[in-house]
Amino acid sequence: MKKNKCLTIYHELSHKIQKRDLKPNTFLPSENQLVNQYSASRETVRKALNLLAHDGYIQKIKGKGSIILDINNSLDSFPFEDTIYLTENRDTNILYNIELINPDHHIQQRMNVSMTDYVWEILRGRTSKGKEFVLDKMYFSKSFVPNLTREIRKESILEFLEEKLRLKISFIQTEITVEESPRETYNYLKFRNNPYVIIVRNYGYLEDTSLFHYVESYYNLDNFHYYNFERYYQP
Amino acid sequence: MKKNKCLTIYHELSHKIQKRDLKPNTFLPSENQLVNQYSASRETVRKALNLLAHDGYIQKIKGKGSIILDINNSLDSFPFEDTIYLTENRDTNILYNIELINPDHHIQQRMNVSMTDYVWEILRGRTSKGKEFVLDKMYFSKSFVPNLTREIRKESILEFLEEKLRLKISFIQTEITVEESPRETYNYLKFRNNPYVIIVRNYGYLEDTSLFHYVESYYNLDNFHYYNFERYYQP
DNA sequence: TTGTATTTGTCCGTATGTATC
């Protein structure tokens, strides 16, 4: 039975905090007490506590202890929204096209693939926050995703990729710019009172740093909103 | 001379990556090599590497090494550092005004303070990426920052706050929208060919989740760009 | 296929410094 002791401590403590077995605004047992409780070294306990702090469960105060935060009052109240993956409001999603193509010059550059490679192109419309219309152009290299059918539109695409194909995103680079509307988007974007659109480009990478997928999302200027939440990491 | 060795290693490596002394898609020296280079223990080196990975500089691959990622523009990858930390690198910064004010209705709402509270307002112009002009409106609650002089403009404001006042940012919420240019920005923003501006709002919170400062940055549509790096779970 | 060296991942025990009370 080989387990990650640090994560075990983290999960046990985080569950207790979530279930309110450990009450907000009280102190956790001291690091030395936790060392005894879990028969672990202090470094291991500290790594677990750092994870808890990073995820907003506790606040560490030097010389005093680790105080348990009220999660309802902190984490959940921040509008953290994933702009790509939460496609679950399927009623408002429209799948325009799924096609296996040879990438054009633009995609070749963005995805670092050659003209002779094959790439899945998915064209999708969706509404965000009720009314705003968004056009997504998603690309997956065929070397990673051999098959892709229309069926997946009823599922989350990423769930399909993770659970069926065992592909795991490790990190994402996001890039936001304002550009003139490309002509091919005229048919899809509803508001053309302004020549500009906002383009959000997401580059998704696997653990081996290979570029796994690329998404361009086109937003009208009206009602565009983007939220990000960044926690500072403590060594 | 007491310094944090882990952070020293982090800064030295991150600067080398930013300056391209260490090239993307190559490997960092192995952990053991870094141990020798910096006369540090492996745990310390590993903590520095974890910070680099968290901030998107490198990707660690078990059994292989740490590969350097291609950061489009490392400065703007961290919107908060751009607006606050790195003010000393920009000889193109102009400090328009520092004033202790009673917040107007808008700021009262954003910062959750009352009309009778006092708030520092800092108006600053800067150029980003050479030509793009950005207007920053920064606010600090007087309860956290009793004194703020023009002298700090030559230093990093955040360094001043951290080292002198012992205030530490714990997390940041970023919000990007497109809005019509407010009239009071007309004097500052150079391009008025478009009625819209991009507004980046940063909410900085302390470790105890209290809202510590608030920044509004105004960008023209032209040449606006925003980068973000997000890593999925860190064990 | 097998074995060996390298590299990263996890964990331990100890020591010293610093902040709080």
Add this chain to the structure above:
DNA sequence: CGATACATACGGACAAATACA
């Protein structure tokens, strides 16, 4: 002042993934 608690650092140990012969 001393006791407690967290912060940083060190050196060692073993496991797991990788690369290579």
